[in-house]
Amino acid sequence: MGARRLLAAVVIAFSANSASAQGYPAVKSRVSPVKVSERVWYVQGGPGAASAANEGYNSNAGFVITDEGVVVIDALGSPALGFELVKAIRAITAQPIRRVIVTHYHADHFYGLKPLKDAGAEVWAHRASLDYLTGGEAERRHEQRSVALFPWVDADTRLVRADRWLDGDESFALGGVRFEVQHFGPAHSAEDLVVVVPQEGVIFIGDILFTGRVPFVGQADSKAWLGRIARLIGLKPRLMVTGHGAVSTDPIRDLAFTRDYLEFLRAEMGRAVADFVPFEEAYRRTDWRRYAGLPAFEEANRVNAYGTYLLMERESLGK
Numbered sequence: 001m002g003a004r005r006l007l008a009a010v011v012i013a014f015s016a017n018s019a020s021a022q023g024y025p026a027v028k029s030r031v032s033p034v035k036v037s038e039r040v041w042y043v044q045g046g047p048g049a050a051s052a053a054n055e056g057y058n059s060n061a062g063f064v065i066t067d068e069g070v071v072v073i074d075a076l077g078s079p080a081l082g083f084e085l086v087k088a089i090r091a092i093t094a095q096p097i098r099r100v101i102v103t104h105y106h107a108d109h110f111y112g113l114k115p116l117k118d119a120g121a122e123v124w125a126h127r128a129s130l131d132y133l134t135g136g137e138a139e140r141r142h143e144q145r146s147v148a149l150f151p152w153v154d155a156d157t158r159l160v161r162a163d164r165w166l167d168g169d170e171s172f173a174l175g176g177v178r179f180e181v182q183h184f185g186p187a188h189s190a191e192d193l194v195v196v197v198p199q200e201g202v203i204f205i206g207d208i209l210f211t212g213r214v215p216f217v218g219q220a221d222s223k224a225w226l227g228r229i230a231r232l233i234g235l236k237p238r239l240m241v242t243g244h245g246a247v248s249t250d251p252i253r254d255l256a257f258t259r260d261y262l263e264f265l266r267a268e269m270g271r272a273v274a275d276f277v278p279f280e281e282a283y284r285r286t287d288w289r290r291y292a293g294l295p296a297f298e299e300a301n302r303v304n305a306y307g308t309y310l311l312m313e314r315e316s317l318g319k
Contacts, residue, residue, distance in 0.1 A: 085112060203237050
């Protein structure tokens with residue numbers, strides 16, 4: 001066994017022994033890294049919404065191994081899963097975990113931050129995330145997750161804030177690898193960050209792109225989101241690590257699917273608003289067959305449609 005592998009094995013053994021001391025409940029989910037390129041890896045959560053059945057493991061996280069340390073993108077949906085992510089990284093490299101970049105402050109992407117911070121990582125996120133953290137939504141979501149995902153999330157789960165709040169785009173180099181952090185919000189959220197690793201041909205796109213399931217739109221600004229998708233299609237990306245679902249090896253096709261879904265929501269709900277059709281009737285009339293068989297349809301589609309209905313009302317009033 002090489003020196004690095006031996007050191008990694010020692011770290012894993014220590015981490016496993018210290019897990020109970022840190023109070024992280026065991027998870028059955030396998031947080032297994034998949035290699036995307038020479039330096040890029042990711043772990044893929046399940047296809048549906050977060051639930052007790054999947055232990056909250058329904059989102060992705062990724063990491064880039066450089067010659068001077070590891071950069072992690074997103075942290076999964078609970079401290080226990082974040083701890084498993086740290087162990088997964090240690091199974092591959094003994095390089096220190098230097099930084100975590102949070103694409104957006106939704107529960108399934110940042111609740112796992114504490115074990116990564118405990119491992120020495122500095123957390124970066126966009127300043128717009130503070131609206132979520134200070135506006136009451138963070139508390140409401142925490143309360144919901146403490147019930148739905150107990151014991152992996154409970155009332156004592158710490159919601160970790162960033163060490164550095166970005167106001168716009170940022171670039172940096174670490175260990176011979178260049179990272180371009182770009183603010184693409186508002187789209188899925190106001191704070192959406194994407195992380196481009198040019199020499200690897202990989203973009204970490206967060207929840208701007210979902211693959212293999214119905215996107216979660218909620219109260220997002222779908223008009224702005226469509227603009228960001230058009231911009232991304234123009235970049236002709238090669239590989240995208242998404243916030244949910246498998247790595248996109250055909251980003252143009254996958255972005256087009258998300259674009260078409262958003263346009264369909266806007267067209268159907270916009271027509272209902274223009275004709276003064278109540279939401280319940282509009283939802284019942286809409287032909288959802290193209291999307292009804294996809295994972296997360298039952299959990300997300302109605303919420304998406306209602307959020308879009310309200311958005312189209314505001315747009316019709318010029319707000």
